[in-house]
Amino acid sequence: MDMKLGCFPSVISPRSSWPLHAAPSVPSMITPPSVPLSSHLSYGIASALIDHPGRCTLIRAAVVKAGWGVYSCRSTVRVPFSHRFRPAASLFSRERATPMEDQDVNRKALEETCLTLTNAGHGGPPVSIPIIGLGVYLMNNNTAFKAVSHALQLGYRHIDTAHLYGNERAVGDAIRASKIPREEIFITTKLWNSDHGYANTLQACDHSLKELGVDYVDLYLVHSPLSPPSIRLDTWRAMEMILKSGKARSIGVSNYGIHHLKELFSNCEIRPSINQVELHPFNVRKDIVDFCRKENIVLEAYSPLTRGARLNEPALKKIAKEHRKTTAQILIRWCVQKEFVTIPKSAKPARILENSQVFDFELSEAEMSQLDSLDEGWVVAWDPTKAQ
Numbered sequence: 001m002d003m004k005l006g007c008f009p010s011v012i013s014p015r016s017s018w019p020l021h022a023a024p025s026v027p028s029m030i031t032p033p034s035v036p037l038s039s040h041l042s043y044g045i046a047s048a049l050i051d052h053p054g055r056c057t058l059i060r061a062a063v064v065k066a067g068w069g070v071y072s073c074r075s076t077v078r079v080p081f082s083h084r085f086r087p088a089a090s091l092f093s094r095e096r097a098t099p100m101e102d103q104d105v106n107r108k109a110l111e112e113t114c115l116t117l118t119n120a121g122h123g124g125p126p127v128s129i130p131i132i133g134l135g136v137y138l139m140n141n142n143t144a145f146k147a148v149s150h151a152l153q154l155g156y157r158h159i160d161t162a163h164l165y166g167n168e169r170a171v172g173d174a175i176r177a178s179k180i181p182r183e184e185i186f187i188t189t190k191l192w193n194s195d196h197g198y199a200n201t202l203q204a205c206d207h208s209l210k211e212l213g214v215d216y217v218d219l220y221l222v223h224s225p226l227s228p229p230s231i232r233l234d235t236w237r238a239m240e241m242i243l244k245s246g247k248a249r250s251i252g253v254s255n256y257g258i259h260h261l262k263e264l265f266s267n268c269e270i271r272p273s274i275n276q277v278e279l280h281p282f283n284v285r286k287d288i289v290d291f292c293r294k295e296n297i298v299l300e301a302y303s304p305l306t307r308g309a310r311l312n313e314p315a316l317k318k319i320a321k322e323h324r325k326t327t328a329q330i331l332i333r334w335c336v337q338k339e340f341v342t343i344p345k346s347a348k349p350a351r352i353l354e355n356s357q358v359f360d361f362e363l364s365e366a367e368m369s370q371l372d373s374l375d376e377g378w379v380v381a382w383d384p385t386k387a388q
């Protein structure tokens with residue numbers, strides 16, 4: 001049963017023996033929404049750090065409708081903006097009335113903080129995509145198996161691979177080995193450029209499904225627009241067929257510029273749900289982002305960590321220090337607050353964990369603007385968005 005925000009303190013007990021209702025300042029800490037509700041963000045975790053002389057108490061709740069959690073800065077607590085909470089039995093043991101450990105809460109946030117994908121023109125149900133996934137570019141099969149296995153244990157439920165990466169088989173193996181039900185894991189793979197064209201696309205999709213050892217993927221992307229327009233459009237017709245046949249729950253594009261999207265809109269029956277492009281504060285791509293938002297296409301940020309190249313930027317380090325986070329976490333949190341799906345890659349267990357721990361703090365508007373101002377249109381991967 002959903003609870004009104006006003007009931008929040010009474011349904012969730014604090015971690016310590018200090019009773020929450022005994023803190024005189026608690027009710028005033030629960031503030032009204034400070035951020036507009038997102039049409040995309042469908043589920044999240046609310047967190048609040050209640051500061052009290054001598055002790056801190058962490059309370060959290062699952063947000064049913066929208067929003068993600070923030071921690072307080074000392075005495076200023078901002079609880080996210082959903083008006084409707086539910087007691088979140090999965091987060092809190094009602095019998096013992098104690099919250100789960102921090103990593104369990106982080107795992108829950110990672111599993112359940114999602115955006116919604118819609119393929120306009122299809123009429124199928126919207127599809128939830130976990131906002132953070134694990135990218136597996138440049139991992140061989142052995143590394144990919146270990147990284148995906150570890151990520152799934154930590155609560156990642158979204159893996160981003162591609163035919164090009166040559167590790168679809170290991171991704172599928174790790175998913176099966178995890179024993180997590182298939183439907184709880186979001187798998188993206190991508191159609192490589194050499195497979196463009198109607199028949200080739202259908203065949204390439206079947207091949208990827210076989211490598212992954214699954215009946216369907218959750219998202220199938222055209223990896224880039226790098227083909228002549230007529231072949232691009234034939235490719236997309238096949239993508240529509242793949243969606244209709246149930247081999248992909250959602251279809252989208254990657255590295256598409258505005259002119260590629262407009263070309264597609266004028267010639268398609270079903271629109272892409274998502275555009276995966278390089279996005280980070282050093283390349284904010286305002287034009288593509290604004291256009292996609294206007295057209296209800298979700299943005300997905302690849303190379304969110306700039307492949308490590310800009311992690312020592314002084315402005316980034318300053319913000320990281322203030323939040324006691326790493327610069328990598330600041331970059332990922334920037335994506336989350338922009339409502340970009342993002343897929344940081346790491347093969348290192350400690351970094352896979354670190355990259356997921358971004359649900360317990362919030363960048364202020366000023367910090368977000370400061371990060372946006374680092375934009376210099378700098379590309380670390382490749383940039384087919386401008387291709388003809």
Ligand SMILES: NC(=O)c1ccc[n+]([C@@H]2O[C@H](COP(=O)([O-])OP(=O)(O)OC[C@H]3O[C@@H](n4cnc5c(N)ncnc54)[C@H](OP(=O)(O)O)[C@@H]3O)[C@@H](O)[C@H]2O)c1
Nearest residue numbers: 135136137254302303304305306307308328344345346347
């Ligand atoms: N659609 C496309 O055209 C396209 C293009 C590029 C990428 N992608 C996708 O996006 C994913 C991510 O992009 P990316 O791999 O290019 O780059 P990225 O995620 O920005 O950065 C990955 C690099 O950062 C390092 N790293 C990861 N976490 C770190 C941390 N916490 N602290 C310091 N260094 C860290 C990794 O090293 P370790 O592994 O050693 O930790 C790796 O060298 C890819 O894996 C792929 O799935 C798609």
